[in-house]
Amino acid sequence: MEDLDDLFATARASAMQPSDVLMARVLADAAAAQARPVAQTVAPVRLGFWAGLAALFGGGGVLAGVGSAALAGLVLGFVQPVGLMNLTDVLAGTTVDTLELMPGVDALLAEE
Amino acid sequence: MPRDTLAELADEALVVLYANGDPDAARLLAKRLLPRVMGYAGRLLSDRAEAEDVAQEAMLRLWRVAPEWRQGEAKVSTWVYRVVSNLCTDRLRARQRRRAEALDDVAEPEDGKASVVAGLIEADRMAALDAALATLPERQREAVVLRHIEGLANPEIAEILQIGVEAVESLTARGKRALAAALSGQRAALGYEEAE
Structure with missing residues (x-):
């Protein structure tokens, strides 16, 4: 068995070594495999309240537009500019002096 | 990552770095593993050309499996040795099937x-x-x-x-x-x- 161990030692020392050509082939494979597009798994990002709302409306720009329109409507409703009143009169055809939104309530108030 | 730092890393960490696109990780892995892979395949096959093909194929499989490599599951060298064993077994069986004479295929040391x-x-x-x-x-x-x-x-x-x-x-x-x-x-x- 001593001869055998001696032989093993020689075998270890004389093991086939990779040539430079083989090393180049292996590294070329590595570069090619690394460059191959790999399916990226991106973790879903948790949106905050405003980001979620913006996403619901189709983006922050759209949400800003909708918000601006809502604010403009509110302002026009309170301020009631003269020019706008004239326009609505023309469109409506009649002048409305009073508008009873809850006519039934007047009778109750009058009795008190 | 600097090369000096890379050299201190285990093979498993290098595989992960390679999968993440580190250009030097592959070079270092090949430098560490290829001589062992080549020596083992060469001793089993006694044929330099075949051993080189097996070594290249084993390393290619490592490059391909790298993105799914899970640390702590197996040593990289163990995994590669197993791949080489299987590839050599396939080749030796194919050689037997072709009834080639194994003794004539001994490569020149x-x-x-x-x-x-x-x-x-x-x-x-x-x-x-x-x-x-x-x-x-x-x-x-x-x-x-x-x-x-x-x-x-x-x-x-x-x-x-x-x-x-x-x-x-x-x-x-x-x-x-x-x-x-x-x-x-x-x-x-x-x-x-x-x-x-």
């Missing part, structure tokens, strides 16, 4: 620094060892090469061959005995008679 005469004796000894190894059943051959030439520990060999440690011990013991018997008739070729 590389020139060492020894003198021409000593080099010839060494080449003869290695040719005799390869021929004797070729007579062993494939599992015995793999176990003997991994244990006595690659110098691996039995638990790692067990993992590579996917058998128990006791089975490895049995394979190496029987393999070594069979090898000794096969070589006993070739003492002259091994150069021992001159030494005695």
